Amino acid sequence: MSNVPKIVLKQLQAQAGEHPDADLLTAFAEQALPESERILVLSHLSVCSDCREVIALALPASEAANAAVSPRPARAGWLTMPAFRWGVVAAGVLVVTSFGVLQYRQTHPGKEKQLAAAVIPREAIPSAPVQTPAASAQTSAAGAVPRTEEKMRLDKRVEARKQFPSMFPQSKSASDAGASVGRIWRPSSNASRVSPGGLPGSGGGTASGSGAGLGTNARAATTVEAQGAASALTTSTSAAPVSDQLAQNQAQQLPSQGRNAIDLGVARAKDPVPAAAAAMQAPSVALHTSPPLMRHAAPRWMITSSGGLRRSLDAGLTWEDVNVNSGSIAGTVKDASGAVIADASVTVTNLDTAEKRIQSSGGDGIFTFANLSPGRYRIDVEKPGFNHLVQSPVALAAQQTARFDAALRVGQVSEAVEVASAMPAQVETPSAGLENMKKSRLRQQNAMQAKETYTHWLATPDPVFRALAATGSEVWAGGSNAVLYHSLDAGAHWTRVLPSSAGTELTGDITAVDFFDLQHGRITTSTPEVWTTADDGQTWHKQP
């Protein structure tokens, strides 16, 4: 950068007259001044270092962070950007690995299954490979688990395991644990399985035959029930009850031999005939006899006649609907001085269905409403001695977490404070561009965004589920039109999974989801196709 002569600086230092007021400076910094006024402010700024300082200090935060990161422009080529560098490295690793895998597969066709775990997930472009000890403990076959997300998932699972300690025996490896604990399976699932094109609900009866005589207590904690869809239509009219009984018989014949039963199941799995599918029930039913350790805390699941998902946390006494597209609303209740308020009553009301949920803020002032269906909500925060705070409407998109931090002021409870906004303040992430945008445009955008999310979820029909698999707090649910959802935390958060391998994607209706342990699972579709995974759904393989 060439310098200017010192005399120029001296003359630049000349003092200015009256400072522009804070309004003008703000409007200047926000590019909201008409040209004539802008020039006036600029000519003052050119001679007033104080005002320049004020403007520089008052710049919004997010941009300050950007400026701190890149104070000078990068001069070198694009390869110097870390993202690109790591991208090149990751791409290299990917190419080498996939070549190796292809070679290996050609020479050892039989070992494909084990390899599945070692293959890098197909979207493994991101950052540096991370080798996690937890990962290697979990996946016996997986050599390298390169994704940080994967680590997070595993961490989550470890957490979940802590939450449901009774679910997990003190075994050395996770897959062992999975195998011995086994998968929860509902004996009656074949009812929905054998009616691929069927209209669920026409039968309406409770098809949950359940492993009769297998010990009611053990079953109570573990069974995943399915209601309805009992009248199997086109393909096998009376197959459901028959196969149900078959499954039970087999279960009784194979008491507590989980391993063998699983092997049997795997052996027959390649045959997509419904009868064989019935046999598939055996392992899970058999497992119902063995695990008394699953008696507590395990949520029970079922599919309603209309394909909805329901969950019971109290061994089947009460059931609640679970929306896989659910979002959550969380935040902290504080007073005007910023101190947290415990035991404030927080109510979340769905403006469309008028459904209400009430919670008290914890000792740290935090409240969390999980499993809310997308839509518009009203949040009420009440605490004796404080004003009643109302935020409405809050738009909640699918799988989104909206943050709402309530600041209560001392006052009468009867005094309602209503805060009208399209979105809670925290959702409108103030970024560099937005901050400078005129408020009206911002407001408009927020409103549009809210409307968009709203119409979006209205337009997206709820998935119709047909099959379930749950292992402890981990749940897989599959249904019509290849919908497959996965939750690691007993249904609080869901992610949609779209199995694909070698360029083909899973299509058709999912009629069965079987997970033999935390890692190994299989999906059967109406097409019919069979997909397997050996790494908890990270990668899938289509069975020939």
Add this chain to the structure above:
Amino acid sequence: MPVTKPISAAVQSAVSDLLAELHSAGGCDKIGLTLDAFSIILCDVAAKYLPVSATDAEARTFLLTLRVEELALARACAGGHNYAWEIFLTRYREKLYQSALRIAREDSAARDLADTLYAELYGTSMRDGERVSKLASFTGRGSLEGWLRTVLAQEFVNRYRRTKRLVSLDEESEDGSQFAAPDPEPLPSTDSRLESATAAALAALSAEDRTVLASYYLDGRTLAEVARMLGVHESTISRKVDKLAKLLRKKILASMVQQGMDRRQAEEALEVDVRDLRVDIRRSLAQESSASPFSKEKDKAGSQKLEAKS
């Protein structure tokens, strides 16, 4: 707020035309601002910024670019409306403290700064027996949030920069030179021709260009900071600074040459700088002391030569 300027007819008609629309857009009903009260506020604001000669159309555009909702909120707060305060605190309390922390860069100073502003916003100062809230001076030209940041920054500059720039030990050890005291010594008196040439060259620049120069060279801001202050891209500023520095030098030289200096003289005059001078003196002093024996010999040799010659 006292009306300082007479309200022109154009402003009055524009305000009365748009009043209902702006009143509802500002959500004035909920925070207890009547149409009349809001009309007075709008007239005040318009009178403050618009020239008396402003046309009706200009007044309309002006009113429509105001952030009426925030303006109404601020004025309702200034009027002591409880509900308005609730909204204000919900929206800005957290942000205000965060901004203060970023400006003051230190927790206790930030708290102090934010508390001072709160006191001013609530209106602790009295005028004519009435509390005067600082929010009464907000006019909605920019966002309320930005205004709060600006007011904080002004307070900070007034309070700390004038007395002594507070530097935490961390920052000092991190980059001590950055906070070195500015050179207090005045520049030596320079050639009057140079003075006038520079003044002319600077005056020919746009206000924006001068601001860029001052921010970059005088305040020592980074290109990125300057760019953000002006809302343009960093590379634009980078090119501009380079171009301006070259242009200034060329212009000043040209005008001095025009005034009868020869080219080299002009270049020398332009480079005169007190620090350069001092460095030169020190260097030349050092040279003199080390070179003295040689120069003496040289002198001797010279005198011998002279003697021989004579």
